[in-house]
Amino acid sequence: MRQCPAERIRRACHVTCFGHPRGVPSPRRLPPVSALALLAAFAAVAPAAEPPRLAVVIVIDQFRGDYLARFGPHFGEGGFRRLLANGVNFTNCHYRHAITLTAPGHATVLTGTTPDAHGVTANDWVDRGTWETRNCVEDPASPLVGISPAELGPVAAAAPAKTGRSPRPLLAATVSDELKRLRGPKSRVFAVSNKDRSAILLGGQQAEGAYWDENGRFVTSRHYRADLPGWVRAFNAEGRVAARFGATWDRLLDRSVYDRVQGPDDEAGEADTAGLGRTFPRKITGGLAKPGPAFFTAFDNSPFSAEVLADFAMRAVTEEKLGRGEATDLLGVGFSQVDTAGHNYGPDSHEIMDSVLRLDRTLARLLDHIEREVGLARCVVVVTADHGIMPLPERVQRTQPGVPAGRVKPAEMDALAVKALEARFGAVPKGEAWFTRDNAGIHLRPASLAARGATAAEAAKVVREAWAALPYIAAVHTREELLATRRDADGILGALRRSYRPEGDRDVVYAFKRNFVAKSGAGVSHGSPHDYETHVPLLFSGAGVPRGERSEPVSVEDLAPTLSALLGVPAPANATGRRLF
Numbered sequence: 001m002r003q004c005p006a007e008r009i010r011r012a013c014h015v016t017c018f019g020h021p022r023g024v025p026s027p028r029r030l031p032p033v034s035a036l037a038l039l040a041a042f043a044a045v046a047p048a049a050e051p052p053r054l055a056v057v058i059v060i061d062q063f064r065g066d067y068l069a070r071f072g073p074h075f076g077e078g079g080f081r082r083l084l085a086n087g088v089n090f091t092n093c094h095y096r097h098a099i100t101l102t103a104p105g106h107a108t109v110l111t112g113t114t115p116d117a118h119g120v121t122a123n124d125w126v127d128r129g130t131w132e133t134r135n136c137v138e139d140p141a142s143p144l145v146g147i148s149p150a151e152l153g154p155v156a157a158a159a160p161a162k163t164g165r166s167p168r169p170l171l172a173a174t175v176s177d178e179l180k181r182l183r184g185p186k187s188r189v190f191a192v193s194n195k196d197r198s199a200i201l202l203g204g205q206q207a208e209g210a211y212w213d214e215n216g217r218f219v220t221s222r223h224y225r226a227d228l229p230g231w232v233r234a235f236n237a238e239g240r241v242a243a244r245f246g247a248t249w250d251r252l253l254d255r256s257v258y259d260r261v262q263g264p265d266d267e268a269g270e271a272d273t274a275g276l277g278r279t280f281p282r283k284i285t286g287g288l289a290k291p292g293p294a295f296f297t298a299f300d301n302s303p304f305s306a307e308v309l310a311d312f313a314m315r316a317v318t319e320e321k322l323g324r325g326e327a328t329d330l331l332g333v334g335f336s337q338v339d340t341a342g343h344n345y346g347p348d349s350h351e352i353m354d355s356v357l358r359l360d361r362t363l364a365r366l367l368d369h370i371e372r373e374v375g376l377a378r379c380v381v382v383v384t385a386d387h388g389i390m391p392l393p394e395r396v397q398r399t400q401p402g403v404p405a406g407r408v409k410p411a412e413m414d415a416l417a418v419k420a421l422e423a424r425f426g427a428v429p430k431g432e433a434w435f436t437r438d439n440a441g442i443h444l445r446p447a448s449l450a451a452r453g454a455t456a457a458e459a460a461k462v463v464r465e466a467w468a469a470l471p472y473i474a475a476v477h478t479r480e481e482l483l484a485t486r487r488d489a490d491g492i493l494g495a496l497r498r499s500y501r502p503e504g505d506r507d508v509v510y511a512f513k514r515n516f517v518a519k520s521g522a523g524v525s526h527g528s529p530h531d532y533e534t535h536v537p538l539l540f541s542g543a544g545v546p547r548g549e550r551s552e553p554v555s556v557e558d559l560a561p562t563l564s565a566l567l568g569v570p571a572p573a574n575a576t577g578r579r580l581f
């Protein structure tokens with residue numbers, strides 16, 4: 001990891017880039033006209049006398065906590081820098097849960113609590129009633145609106161009931177739910193994202209609308225409406241995604257800038273996803289002659305998808321007249337593309353740097369639009385992320401010889417577990433399995449346990465002992481151990497406990513050591529309790545927000561109580577965080 005250079009940049013940047021004029025002179029010493037102008041200027045930065053008109057909560061998927069400092073010198077004026085100059089930047093903000101994935105992160109942002117309380121422990125989980133995998137926002141009672149299961153592809157067409165989406169699995173109230181509870185229909189809540197789970201979990205239970213993109217168009221579900229509003233249909237009909245077919249994604253700035261900050265463009269372990277190759281420039285076609293499913297995948301992996309999402313968010317602000325009603329409105333925006341670049345090329349790549357620099361310019365357009373439509377001085381803008389990302393193990397091996405790093409095959413872990421279980425209890429009947437695995441542990445199958453006369457607790461201990469000996473395992477715990485652990489416990493065990501739902505969760509849970517990933521071949525992933533994945537930005541900007549940079553340890557759980565205070569509503573009932581200012 002390039003932590004050290006990034007840290008150097010951060011310190012320099014605090015003074016040169018993110019600084020802002022302090023020490024406003026006393027109006028009494030100035031002539032009356034200037035005093036008025038100064039008072040007007042001061043009003044824009046002083047604590048708001050009345051609640052903000054609009055809260056904009058921006059969650060950038062996989063935006064690591066060191067990116068603002070690392071890439072800050074290359075930002076434009078109107079994006080992140082504008083927010084930093086008009087707000088407070090918490091540089092030491094972490095998630096406190098272990099399974100750092102998109103859905104748990106987004107659910108924590110506006111509920112102010114951890115997955116054990118809000119219920120969204122992963123992007124999907126094993127349903128112990130049916131033994132099927134269940135998506136985190138799956139709801140058969142809320143079919144999609146704006147696209148049919150058949151149009152989503154063969155997998156969706158074969159199981160249409162699994163394509164319905166709603167926030168039903170989210171068990172805790174959000175800041176937006178508190179707004180709606182207090183202000184009723186006068187406060188309006190919308191959330192937009194490239195991913196369904198990001199939009200839905202930011203919207204909470206009572207959003208007027210949540211929209212995300214599927215195959216180049218924005219859709220919603222019956223939970224929100226029976227049909228797409230006219231403005232969404234009009235936006236989709238403009239064909240902004242198809243218009244970028246064949247567009248070239250090249251670096252925004254000169255190659256030497258990226259070489260200096262990130263190192264070489266191509267690195268062992270980078271993935272060639274959706275025909276995009278491993279080096280710049282690349283053409284966004286998905287290898288097709290005209291727009292089709294492979295093109296939509298390539299498009300989602302390009303920064304152009306963030307541009308179209310911003311266009312859509314701007315349209316939502318205008319068409320839904322956000323920030324122009326009687327009470328505070330809330331808009332959640334979940335930018336997903338940075339996550340794809342991190343997965344494909346890692347955090348030290350040219351591609352991630354370019355994705356962030358382009359997102360900065362995209363953010364500037366969105367902020368310009370909000371300035372025109374509402375006035376940023378009357379808005380609160382919050383920026384955070386759902387999780388970070390680990391470095392490519394090959395990068396660690398190349399740049400830090402001797403530091404352990406590598407790729408883990410879950411199948412090998414499973415074989416070891418089965419061998420240990422068989423040695424202790426005997427083989428399970430033909431056609432049965434000892435367990436069903438997911439991304440962080442296993443569920444023991446009750447029928448197999450019963451057939452071998454084993455209890456879940458005994459079998460879990462056997463698996464724990466087998467896995468604890470593996471060189472890449474940092475922690476492995478049984479259900480019994482997790483349930484005996486306090487929610488506020490320290491270390492990886494505490495973080496795993498905060499990712500654990502007592503009802504229906506796994507029998508054995510594990511975490512890898514630093515720099516190990518369960519991804520074979522190429523690319524990288526996240527989902528661990530290590531700092532490169534828990535550290536995210538937390539930035540408040542606008543009405544009622546103090547100015548400056550703060551380095552004390554804070555948590556994403558603190559976002560919701562702090563935002564609630566700014567909006568003049570009670571913190572969500574389950575919030576475990578604290579108000580930061």
Ligand SMILES: [Zn+2]
Pocket residue numbers: 062102339343526
């Ligand atoms: Zn991801």
